[in-house]
Amino acid sequence: MRKNNTISAVEQSPFPHVVVEDFLDDDTLDLVIDALAGLEYSFSESDLFSYWASVKLTDIDHPALNVLREDLGDRSWRKEVTQAFQVSKLSRIDMAAYVYGQGDFLLPHDDQVEDRIIAYSLHLTPDLEELDGGSLDLFEGRKDGTSKLVKSIIPKFNSLNMFEVSETSWHQVSEILTDIQRLTLTGWYHV
Amino acid sequence: MSEINFYYLEKPTLSNLNRIFGSADIPFIRLSKFLSKEEVNFEMKSQRDEKIGFYKRYVRPSHLGDFWESKDFLSFLESGTGLNLKFRSSQGQTYGPGDYSLLHSEEFERKRLVVVYDFTNNWNIEWGGHDIYTSPEKDPLICNRDAGTLMLTLLDEGDYSCTRYVSLKSDSKVVIDKVIFDLK
Numbered sequence: 001m002r003k004n005n006t007i008s009a010v011e012q013s014p015f016p017h018v019v020v021e022d023f024l025d026d027d028t029l030d031l032v033i034d035a036l037a038g039l040e041y042s043f044s045e046s047d048l049f050s051y052w053a054s055v056k057l058t059d060i061d062h063p064a065l066n067v068l069r070e071d072l073g074d075r076s077w078r079k080e081v082t083q084a085f086q087v088s089k090l091s092r093i094d095m096a097a098y099v100y101g102q103g104d105f106l107l108p109h110d111d112q113v114e115d116r117i118i119a120y121s122l123h124l125t126p127d128l129e130e131l132d133g134g135s136l137d138l139f140e141g142r143k144d145g146t147s148k149l150v151k152s153i154i155p156k157f158n159s160l161n162m163f164e165v166s167e168t169s170w171h172q173v174s175e176i177l178t179d180i181q182r183l184t185l186t187g188w189y190h191v
Numbered sequence: 192m193s194e195i196n197f198y199y200l201e202k203p204t205l206s207n208l209n210r211i212f213g214s215a216d217i218p219f220i221r222l223s224k225f226l227s228k229e230e231v232n233f234e235m236k237s238q239r240d241e242k243i244g245f246y247k248r249y250v251r252p253s254h255l256g257d258f259w260e261s262k263d264f265l266s267f268l269e270s271g272t273g274l275n276l277k278f279r280s281s282q283g284q285t286y287g288p289g290d291y292s293l294l295h296s297e298e299f300e301r302k303r304l305v306v307v308y309d310f311t312n313n314w315n316i317e318w319g320g321h322d323i324y325t326s327p328e329k330d331p332l333i334c335n336r337d338a339g340t341l342m343l344t345l346l347d348e349g350d351y352s353c354t355r356y357v358s359l360k361s362d363s364k365v366v367i368d369k370v371i372f373d374l375k
Contacts, residue, residue, distance in 0.1 A: 047291070047293045047353050047355060048293060103317070103358060105356060107244075107291055107293070110244065139243060141244075145241060145242035146239075146243070170243055174359075175356075175359050177359065
């Protein structure tokens with residue numbers, strides 16, 4: 001079950017984003033982490049990224065994942081997200097789990113694919129520190145193509161990061177620099 | 192002016208290169224110790240070259256200057272590849288920790304011969320920074336760093352190349368000349 005049912009003020013710079021801390025209650029959190037630990041992950045690599053990804057979790061019937069889908073997708077939470085970001089009605093939600101190990105990364109991109117409107121990432125690695133890498137970096141893209149790193153969010157355990165997907169939502173996951181595993185459950189709400 | 196290693200100018204070698212180049216899945220040759228005399232101009236200043244989501248690196252005029260436009264080099268290229276070529280551009284590129292280029296930077300390219308000469312020293316393969324060439328329905332080609340090596344790759348429209356992200360742990364930098372020839 002959700003522990004936190006409210007979204008505080010959405011920050012607008014460099015693009016609308018928010019961090020919801022203590023998203024799940026302790027029992028649900030334990031069950032979700034156990035469920036994700038039991039999944040198979042495949043190594044995926046391209047010019048843009050390097051990480052381990054699970055299969056899509058949208059349709060998997062598992063007690064803990066079913067609860068999580070409800071927590072992220074029930075009517076009251078969608079309403080909260082819609083109001084916080086002032087976007088139109090949200091339709092389907094998709095999700096997958098990702099593990100970033102030492103040397104893994106995701107380079108700057110804007111997430112604009114199909115009809116994604118809000119990106120989310122539930123962080124499930126305790127005690128991640130700046131020196132470990134794996135921060136969610138937000139960029140301000142300039143008209144000349146250059147960019148400025150405006151904000152680095154060090155993922156906090158059990159925090160849900162969300163941002164609005166647009167042509168300005170440039171972000172990256174910085175390279176993992178130590179022997180840790182950065183586990184997230186990530187996906188998008190669609191228009 | 193830099194000089195090509197005499198071995199690569201001999202008829203049997205050129206004939207072999209021609210055969211190897213034509214038989215690869217993505218036409219490609221890798222020639223180590225390509226130059227017997229390397230005349231590098233390190234005085235030219237580099238400038239930051241960034242387009243977010245496409246590339247982040249330093250660029251400058253090519254390290255070997257006019258060599259890439261010389262008759263000797265063109266003659267070698269045409270004999271070694273069997274192609275009829277015309278010089279288009281050359282550029283010195285440097286990729287430090289955190290730098291990269293992505294494949295879709297070449298989205299609107301036409302058929303071309305890509306020439307890369309490597310000046311990178313003291314490289315560790317774990318730092319990334321290798322060159323990647325892709326062509327639809329074919330296995331990608333990965334070229335690791337090796338100072339003094341020349342790489343020739345024939346890419347078609349829809350084929351791409353890039354330099355892989357360089358790890359923040361890298362103690363060195365990828366330094367290359369990238370030269371493009373069009374087909375006549």
